[in-house]
Amino acid sequence: MTLTCDDNVLPNVRDLGGLPAGPGRRTAAGVLYRSAAPLAGDLPPRALPSWPARTVLDLRAPGELDAPHPLAVAGTTVHALPFLDDAQLSALPRDDLGAIYRVFVQQAAPQLASVVTLAATAPGPLLIHCAAGKDRTGVAVALLLACAGVSRDEIVADYMLTQHNLDAIIARLRRTNHVHSRDQNGVAGSAYGAPPEAIETVLDLWTASPAGVHGWLEAHGATADAVRRWTQRFPTAGPS
Helix, strand or coil, rough: CCCCCCCCCCCEEEECCCCCCCCEEEEECCCCCEECCCCCCCCCCCCCCCCCEEEEEEEECHCCCCCCCCCCCCCCCCEEEECHHHHHHHCCCCCCHHHHHHHHHHCHHHHHHHHHHHHCCCCEEEEEEECCCHHHHHHHHHHHHHHCCHHHHHHHHHHHHHHHHHHHHHHHHCCCCCCCCCCCHHHHHHCEEEEEEHHHHHHHHHHCCCCCCHHHHHCCCHHHHHHHHHHCCCEECCCC
């Protein structure tokens, strides 16, 4: 899964298909992708079933955005869905990824619910990205996987794949001046790695919620119909 630091290779991009999602079911290929922020001139990712994505969710803060978005082309709809504004991003804790992820869940709960709603209804494939494709993207993808019935171990394993891509991610962020100015090794540069306990922090929050992750989503703005449609759209019949 390691990517090179070539200027025109989109880092940390992968399809979330093929994951076990309960007895006799696996997540479908070509439905949900994740990546770091795309740039104009990127080569089409070779490992994906189809490209470009038809729907893009950009989770970055307003100050991080490119205009126009490089994937805003005919046939693709880009939704800006910032988890935090620029001031909130600057105020994130510096030394605890679990605490950072808890801030995302607490302050961006409506946006997370909107991620599931769009994933359930928007044309696919759906690409989710932030700057590095690790932190905000990691939390959003973990929510989509948990909602679809993917096990905790599989969610953590996908999250940790980003660890192999950090050199390429950080090289791109530094080259495009998208490493946060407060700290060249800060959150935006993903220097904290991808430790399992970080994503486990938010999985614990959702598990502890009344009625689990589905109940958490409905309490924060997703409808029961959107949750149902996502759980029908993403997992498909396959080997357990």
